[in-house]
Amino acid sequence: xxxxHQKDKPDQKLSASVxxxxxxxxxxxxxxxxxxxxxxxxxxxxxxxxxxPETQKKIKGRLGWLTIIEGMKRQVSALEEFGRLIKTKxxxxxxxxxxxxxxxxxxxxxNTFGTAPGYPxxxxxxxxxxxxxxxxxxxxxxxxxxxxxxSKSGSTLEVESLYRYFLKKIEALQLRFPQEHFMVIxxxxxxxxxxxxxxxxxxxxxxxxxxxGRYSALSYFGLVPAALMGIxxxxxxxxxxxxxxxxxMDTPARENSGVQLGLLLAGPGGKGKNKxxxxxxxxxxxxxxxxxxxxxxxxxxxxxxxLPVEGERVGKxxxxxxxxxxxxxxxxxxxxxxxxxxxxxxxxxxQPVVQIAxxxxxxxxxxxxxxxxxxxxxxxxxxxxxxxxxxxxESKENTKKILERFKKEKCFPEPEYFFEEKGIxxxxxxxxxxxxxxxxxxxxxxxxxxxSGYVALMAYxxxxxxxxxxxxxxxxxxxxxxxAAATVGYGPRFLHSTGQLHKGGAKEGFFxxxxxxxxxxxxxxxxxxxxxxLKRAQALGDVESLRRRGLPLxxxxxxxxxxxxxxxxxxxxKNIK
Numbered sequence: 001x002x003x004x005h006q007k008d009k010p011d012q013k014l015s016a017s018v019x020x021x022x023x024x025x026x027x028x029x030x031x032x033x034x035x036x037x038x039x040x041x042x043x044x045x046x047x048x049x050x051x052x053p054e055t056q057k058k059i060k061g062r063l064g065w066l067t068i069i070e071g072m073k074r075q076v077s078a079l080e081e082f083g084r085l086i087k088t089k090x091x092x093x094x095x096x097x098x099x100x101x102x103x104x105x106x107x108x109x110x111n112t113f114g115t116a117p118g119y120p121x122x123x124x125x126x127x128x129x130x131x132x133x134x135x136x137x138x139x140x141x142x143x144x145x146x147x148x149x150x151s152k153s154g155s156t157l158e159v160e161s162l163y164r165y166f167l168k169k170i171e172a173l174q175l176r177f178p179q180e181h182f183m184v185i186x187x188x189x190x191x192x193x194x195x196x197x198x199x200x201x202x203x204x205x206x207x208x209x210x211x212x213g214r215y216s217a218l219s220y221f222g223l224v225p226a227a228l229m230g231i232x233x234x235x236x237x238x239x240x241x242x243x244x245x246x247x248x249m250d251t252p253a254r255e256n257s258g259v260q261l262g263l264l265l266a267g268p269g270g271k272g273k274n275k276x277x278x279x280x281x282x283x284x285x286x287x288x289x290x291x292x293x294x295x296x297x298x299x300x301x302x303x304x305x306x307l308p309v310e311g312e313r314v315g316k317x318x319x320x321x322x323x324x325x326x327x328x329x330x331x332x333x334x335x336x337x338x339x340x341x342x343x344x345x346x347x348x349x350x351q352p353v354v355q356i357a358x359x360x361x362x363x364x365x366x367x368x369x370x371x372x373x374x375x376x377x378x379x380x381x382x383x384x385x386x387x388x389x390x391x392x393x394e395s396k397e398n399t400k401k402i403l404e405r406f407k408k409e410k411c412f413p414e415p416e417y418f419f420e421e422k423g424i425x426x427x428x429x430x431x432x433x434x435x436x437x438x439x440x441x442x443x444x445x446x447x448x449x450x451x452s453g454y455v456a457l458m459a460y461x462x463x464x465x466x467x468x469x470x471x472x473x474x475x476x477x478x479x480x481x482x483x484a485a486a487t488v489g490y491g492p493r494f495l496h497s498t499g500q501l502h503k504g505g506a507k508e509g510f511f512x513x514x515x516x517x518x519x520x521x522x523x524x525x526x527x528x529x530x531x532x533x534l535k536r537a538q539a540l541g542d543v544e545s546l547r548r549r550g551l552p553l554x555x556x557x558x559x560x561x562x563x564x565x566x567x568x569x570x571x572x573x574k575n576i577k
Contacts, residue, residue, distance in 0.1 A: 013355075013356075013357045014257055014260060014261060014354065014355070014356050014357075015354070015355050015357075016264055016352075016353070016354045016355070017347050017352060017353045017354075018264065018268060018325075018352045018354070019350065019352065021264075021267055021268040021271065021273070021352065024263075024267035024268070024271070025260075025263045025264055025267050028263045028266075028267060028381070029253045029254050029259070029260070029263065032253035032259060032263075033252060033253045033254065037253065037259075037380075038248075038249060038251065038252070038253055038256055038259060039249045039250075041066070041249075041373075041376070042066060042248070042249040043249075044060055044063050044066075046059040046060045046063075048380050049376075049379055049380055049383070049384070049385055049386070050383070050385055055385060058385075058387070058388065059385060059387055061209075061210050062210060062211070062212050062215070062387035062388075063210060063387075064208045064209075064210030064211040064215075064219075065211050065212075065215040065216070065218070065219075065369075065372055068208060068211060068218055068219050069218055069237065069240055069241055069244060069369075071208070072218060072219065072220075072223055072237060073237055073241075075220075075223075076233050076234055076237065079223055079224065079227040079233060080227060080233060082203065082224075082227060082228075083119070083227035083228050083229075083230060086120065086146060086228055087118055087119050087120065087230070090144055091120045091144050091145065091146045092120055092121065092140075092141055092144040092145070093120055093121045093122075093123060093139075093140050093141065093144065093145045093146070094120045094121070094122050094123070094145070094146045094147075094148065094225075094228050095123045095124075095125055095136070095140070095145060095146070095147050095148070095166075096122070096123070096124045096125065096147075096148040096150055096225055097125055097126075097147055097148065097149050097150065097158075097159050097162040097163060097166070098124065098125075098126055098148075098149075098150035098151065098156075098159060099126050099151070099156050099158045099159060099492070099493070099496055100126075100213055100214065100293060100297075100392075100493070100496030100497060101152065101212065101213020101214040101215070101216050101221065101293065101496070102150035102151055102152060102156075102159075102185065102213055102216070102221050103124050103126040103150060104126075104214075104289055104290045104293055104497075105216075105217040105221065105222040105225075105290050105368070106122075106124055106150075106221075106222065106225035106226075107124040107126075107286060107289070107290075108217075108286045108287050108289070108290050108364070109222070109225060109226050109229060109231060110122050110123075110124060110225075110229065111285075111286035112283065112284055112286060112287070112361050112364065113226075113229060113231050113361065114229070115229045115230055116229065116230025116231070117230075118230070119228065119229055119230040120146070120228070122225065122228060122229050123136055123139075123140075125162060126158070126493055127158075127463075127490070127492065127493065128158055128161065128492055128531050128534045128535040128538065129460070129461070129462050129518075129531070129535055130518050130520055130521050130522040130530070130531040130532050130535075131462045131518065131519065131520060132462045132463065133162070133165070133522055133531060134520060134522060135462070137169070142166075142169055142170060142173060142181075143173055143175065145181060146181055146182075146183065146202070147163070147166055147181060147182050147183070148183055148184070148185060148224070148225070148228075149163055149182060149183070149184045149185070149186070149192055149196075150184075150185045150186070150221060151185075151186055151190070151192055152186065152187050152190075152207065152211075152212070152213045152216070152221075153186075153187070153190060154186045154187065154190025154191040154192035154193065154194075154195075155190070155191055155192075157396065157399065157400070157534075158492065158534075159192075161524045161527065161531065161534060163182075164524055164525045164526060164527065165522065165523075165524060165525060165531075167182075167525075168525045170182075179199045179200045179201055179202070180201075180202045181202070182196070182199070182201045182202060183196075183201055183202045183203040183204065183205075184196040184201055184203070184204045184205070185204075185205045185207060185220050185221055185224055186204070186205075186206065186207065187206065187207055187209040188206045188209055189209075193206065205220040205224050206220075207219050207220045207221060212387050212389075214293050214294050214297055214298065214497075215294075215372050215387075217290065217368040217372075218237075218240055218365070218368055218369065222368075223236075223237075232362070235362050236362055236365045237365065239362045239363055239364075239365040239366045240365040240366050240368065240369055242366055243257065243365075243366025243367070243369050243370050244366075244369050246258075246370075247259070247369065247370065247373045257370055258369070258370050258372075258373025258374050258376075258377065259373070259374075259377055261354070261370060261371070261373075261374035261377075262373065262374035262375070262376070262377025262378050262380075262381070263377060263381070264325075264354055264374075265295075265306060265325070265374060265375075265377075265378050266377060266378040266381035266382060267381075268325050268352060269306050269325065269378065270304075270381070270382065272322065272323055272452060273322070273323055273324060273325040273352060274305065274306050274307055274323060274325075274506075275307050275309050275323045275324045275325070275454065275485040276295060276306050276307065276308050276309065276325050276327060277309040277312060277324050277325065277326050277327065277485070278291060278308065278309065278310045278311075278327050278329070279314050279326055279327065279328045279329070279339065279342075279343060280328070280329040280331075281329070281330075281331045281334050281335075281336040281339060282334075282336075283331060283333075283334040283361060284329060284331060284334075284358075284361055284364060285311070287329075287364055287367070288308070288310030288311060289310060289311075290368075291308055291310065291371060292308040292310045292497055292498060293496065293497035293498075294371055294372065294375055295308045295371075295375060295378075296308055296497050296498040296500060296501040296505075297389050297392065297496070297497050297498075297499075297500040297501070298375045298376075298378070298379060298386035298387070299375065299378055299379065299382070299384065299386060299501070299505070300391075300498075300500045300501025300502070300503075300504040300505035301384040301385065301386075301388075301390075301500075301504045301505070302384050302504070303504075303505065303506055303507070304382050304384060304505060304506060305501045305504065305505030305506060306378065306501075307454055307485060307487065307498075307501060307505070307508075308487075308498070309324075309485050309486075309487060310487075311472075311488065312475065312476075312479070312485075312486075313472070313476065314339065314342045314343070314346075315476075315479065315480070316345065317345055317346055317348075317349030317351060318349075319479055319480060319483065320346075320351060320479075320483065321451045321452075321483045321484075322451070323451065323452050323485065324351060324352070324485070325352050325354065326343070326346055326351060326352065326353045326354065327353075327354050327356065328343045328353055328354070328355045328356070329355075329356050329358060329367075330355060330356070330357045330358065331358050331359075331360070331361070332357070332358065332359050332360065333359065333360040333361070343355070389500050390500075390504065391499065391500045391502075391503035391504045391545065392495065392496055392499055392500050394503070394545055395495050395499055395503075395538075395541050395542055395545055396495075396541075397541075398540075398541030398542070398544050398545060399534075399537045399538045399541040401541075402537040402540050402541055402544075403529060403533070403534065403537045406529060406533060406537060407528040407529060412536060412537070412540060413540075415427040415555070417429055417430055417431050417432065419432050419436060421437060421438050422438075422564075422565075422568050423558070423559045423560075423561065423564070423565065424438065424556055424557065424558055424559065424565050424568060424569070425555075425556070425557040425559070426438055426441060426554070426555070426556060427554070427555035427556075427557065428441060428554065429547065429553060429554075429555075437572070438568070438569070438572040439572040439573075439575045439576055441554070442554075442572055442573055442576055443576045443577075445510070445552065445554050446482065446510065446576070448510075448552065449482055449484055449510050450508070451483065451484075452508055453484055453508045453509065453510060454484060454485040454486065454487065454508055454509050454510070455475075455478045455482075455484055455485070455486040455487070455509070455510050455511075455512065456486075456487050456489065456498065456502060456509050456510070456511045456512065457471055457474060457475060457486060457487065457488045457489070457512050457514065458489050458491055458494060458511060458512060458513045458514065458542070459471060459488065459489065459490050459491065459514045460490075460491035460492075460513070460514065460515045460516075460535055460536075460538075460539050461490065461514060461515075461516055461562055463490050466563050467562065467563070467566065468488075470563065470566035470567060470570060471488045471566065472488065473570050474486075474566065474569060474570050474573060475487075475488055477570060477573045477574055478573070481573070481574075481576070491513075491535070491538060491539060491542070492535065492538040495538065495542060499542065502546065502551070503545050503546065503549060503551075507549075507551060509551060509552070510552045510554075511546055511551060511552060511553045511554070512553075512554050512555075512556060513539060513542065513543060513553065513554075513555045513556070514555075514556050514558065514566070514569075515536070515539055515555070515556070515557045515558065516557065516558040516559065516560070516562035516565065517557075517558075517559055517560045518532040518535075519560065521533075543555065556569060
């Protein structure tokens with residue numbers, strides 16, 4: 001099945017090899033045309049998703065991503081001027097303090113495009129891990145650093161905590177205008193807007209409030225950081241506009257690229273091919289993390305969901321079960337023959353593959369819109385609201401309650417069932433047999449892992465090269481031994497993305513929470529707790545949510561030597577017979 005949605009722009013073709021699912025997609029395209037679905041989307045018809053009037057009202061308040069591009073095009077000159085101004089003010093570094101939708105696309109831009117010559121270095125800090133915060137701080141000259149506080153709600157706990165920490169550091173320098181080291185991207189009326197006004201921050205960008213965080217890449221949340229990196233905004237938005245035309249109101253469903261992709265996800269996904277596995281060249285690899293949040297947080301509702309599998313090394317066809325749908329991004333400017341060959345082997349074996357051919361990294365601007373539209377289509381087909389995130393909010397509330405208890409009692413609750421081996425504390429949630437080993441516990445724990453299940457490695461660790469290497473080895477072991485999809489998420493970042501799917505999606509997951517002792521800790525000024533305490537409260541809050549739902553969970557506390565602990569986890573997994 002070939003879907004050519006842009007005959008005059010062959011570098012952005014979408015083609016699909018879905019075989020037995022082709023009938024599902026073609027029937028849905030006909031239905032969309034009969035029911036005028038495309039024009040109804042653009043007119044903001046919330047009944048396409050839900051029949052409840054109250055939910056429809058909320059959905060209508062989250063459809064601003066459809067039309068944001070026109071407003072942003074009018075702001076290009078001002079954004080470019082602001083980027084040039086900051087470049088001339090002597091700043092050497094810019095640090096974005098954000099979480100989830102406010103930080104992931106800036107990170108994609110940083111990793112994909114880098115910063116233009118003469119522009120300050122750009123960093124994204126979206127963690128409460130003290131080692132990561134300290135590592136970045138040591139790279140900065142604080143006198144020459146600009147901090148961006150990015151939060152739609154203005155009340156994101158991680159952003160607030162990081163701001164308090166760096167504010168104290170800046171104040172200690174006794175600069176003449178310390179407030180000019182901070183700026184804000186937020187919604188109108190938020191507490192961040194109020195804070196910026198009271199303190200006299202350098203700049204405030206108020207984003208349209210009718211856009212959810214994970215749909216905000218083409219708004220100020222994505223474009224302000226892009227301008228500060230010196231990215232070509234005009235080319236970027238032109239590429240986005242080209243894609244939007246292929247998804248527009250007047251584009252029939254059978255030619256509409258966003259609709260086509262959405263139905264390719266929704267049809268096979270609803271029939272069990274719900275592990276959406278991204279294969280992409282190194283040059284645009286970080287785009288998978290943005291896609292991960294968009295898909296997982298949007299579709300993980302009401303016992304349904306698409307599980308994004310990003311960052312997994314491509315394997316041979318026999319390594320996979322029947323639950324995969326592969327999305328292959330080819331990039332003309334960065335050819336990757338070995339990846340091409342691996343994808344062709346998957347196709348020949350009968351695995352379903354959707355290929356998206358891009359000309360160069362600037363085409364990612366168009367992909368942002370195509371995938372936003374496609375994700376909205378999945379929600380429509382599955383009758384879920386793709387614009388809310390109820391279980392993310394639940395985890396935030398759990399964290400706040402645990403922190404309040406910690407401030408009163410000065411300690412966290414001890415686990416009830418656990419044992420120790422090789423310096424690792426294994427928290428089982430139920431009594432383990434006397435003399436149990438980690439290999440034995442893993443074998444028993446994974447008995448219920450079905451061919452349609454998945455494993456989630458939830459690591460509250462610094463995202464170091466050593467940790468990443470070991471976690472990827474563990475992930476590959478799950479795939480090769482159990483033919484199970486395995487995801488790797490760093491806490492607390494994943495709570496704002498796959499965390500929604502873990503709790504709201506199908507009960508298919510087996511969860512490993514991995515923690516370790518913080519070798520150094522940092523205070524959150526004026527809070528009564530440290531970043532290490534905050535990170536632990538977030539982990540415990542997630543445990544509470546997972547256990548409340550009866551989901552399979554094993555906690556591994558690695559002690560002070562996290563690398564040795566991860567390696568022992570890997571060896572114990574490999575020892576399962």
